[in-house]
Amino acid sequence: MVSNVNVVFGLDFPAISEVLIWPDILPGLNKIALISIVSVIATTALFVVAGRRDPLVAPRGARNVAEASIDFIEDGVVMQTMGPSGLGWTPFLLTMFFFIFLNNITGIIPTFQMPATARMAIPAFLALLVWVLYNGAGIKHQGLGGYLKSSLFPPGVPKALYILVTPIELISTFLVRPFSLAVRLFANMLAGHILLVTFAVLTQALFVGAWYAVFLPLPFIMLVFLTGFEVLVAFLQAYIFTILTAVYIGGAVHPEH
Amino acid sequence: MEAISTLAEISGADQIKFGANISAGFAYGLAAIGPGIGIGYLVGQAVQAMARQPESAGMVRTTMFLGIAFTEALALIGFVVFILLKFA
Numbered sequence: 001m002v003s004n005v006n007v008v009f010g011l012d013f014p015a016i017s018e019v020l021i022w023p024d025i026l027p028g029l030n031k032i033a034l035i036s037i038v039s040v041i042a043t044t045a046l047f048v049v050a051g052r053r054d055p056l057v058a059p060r061g062a063r064n065v066a067e068a069s070i071d072f073i074e075d076g077v078v079m080q081t082m083g084p085s086g087l088g089w090t091p092f093l094l095t096m097f098f099f100i101f102l103n104n105i106t107g108i109i110p111t112f113q114m115p116a117t118a119r120m121a122i123p124a125f126l127a128l129l130v131w132v133l134y135n136g137a138g139i140k141h142q143g144l145g146g147y148l149k150s151s152l153f154p155p156g157v158p159k160a161l162y163i164l165v166t167p168i169e170l171i172s173t174f175l176v177r178p179f180s181l182a183v184r185l186f187a188n189m190l191a192g193h194i195l196l197v198t199f200a201v202l203t204q205a206l207f208v209g210a211w212y213a214v215f216l217p218l219p220f221i222m223l224v225f226l227t228g229f230e231v232l233v234a235f236l237q238a239y240i241f242t243i244l245t246a247v248y249i250g251g252a253v254h255p256e257h
Numbered sequence: 258m259e260a261i262s263t264l265a266e267i268s269g270a271d272q273i274k275f276g277a278n279i280s281a282g283f284a285y286g287l288a289a290i291g292p293g294i295g296i297g298y299l300v301g302q303a304v305q306a307m308a309r310q311p312e313s314a315g316m317v318r319t320t321m322f323l324g325i326a327f328t329e330a331l332a333l334i335g336f337v338v339f340i341l342l343k344f345a
Contacts, residue, residue: 015344016340016343016344076315076319080315080316080319081319180327180330183330183333183334183337184326184329184330184333186337187333187334187336187337188333190336190340191333191336236322239322240322240323240325240326243319243322243323244323244326247323
């Protein structure tokens with residue numbers, strides 16, 4: 001009874017290793033690596049194609065998508081968080097947004113059916129990259145001492161409270177930020193993937209010739225609804241990751257005085 | 258009563274697994290209460306702010322998503338704890 005932990009109400013639920021771990025296609029290259037390579041190529045191809053069009057003609061097709069996304073990142077992310085001086089970060093934020101979004105959206109594309117960000121490696125690497133970048137940008141703009149002073153001793157706090165504030169700021173700025181960035185993306189996509197698997201398994205289990213097949217529409221409708229919801233989550237998580245990166249970089253470059 | 262007598266019969270390693278499986282459900286359920294209240298309140302206030310000042314809707318929306326991201330992180334850490342307890 002205790003050993004069969006994966007049997008939920010007599011339903012044969014797949015083990016987590018079956019849902020998340022894929023066999024190697026080539027040595028050292030599994031589905032996750034393939035998805036991230038595909039998303040890199042797709043992003044590059046989109047902007048190469050968009051950049052080669054005649055700039056004087058009205059945009060359409062790939063260039064329309066590229067221009068709309070650049071507008072979105074500039075107006076919706078950079079201008080809201082860093083102001084005009086942060087516009088130099090647009091290419092980085094844009095490529096990161098596309099990479100995360102394409103890695104997320106594969107969770108609902110048939111034949112892929114697996115968000116590459118639902119494995120910890122990609123979110124952890126991206127969070128480390130962001131950590132290095134915002135600390136590097138802060139040190140470059142304010143110097144090491146100035147950056148540490150502005151991030152650990154925020155101005156406007158009574159002197160005695162620094163005993164409390166400084167350790168909290170130290171932990172939150174240098175440890176919790178990259179951790180929560182990585183875990184947020186990873187856990188959101190993993191949760192979405194497991195939800196889709198759950199309702200797909202339920203639908204399949206009810207696809208039988210018995211009387212309880214009358215309940216079949218319920219998990220199926222839920223599955224369709226959740227697939228749409230996952231599109232929203234994939235976009236929102238890419239957006240949140242990008243905007244948090246922009247906030248961290250903006251805060252490191254221009255501290256509050 | 259039956260569950261308790263079953264629990265007494267099984268060995269140490271199985272007992273740990275048993276406990277982990279039961280607490281896994283509670284880990285996520287309890288972790289979702291606070292963020293649930295928090296996100297509801299946060300979005301409600303943001304909608305109110307947007308309704309009162311539609312011209313600042315863009316700024317409110319950005320800040321709202323930031324707040325959601327921070328609040329939601331707590332629930333997601335609970336979800337990771339659930340995964341660790343259940344499968345690790």
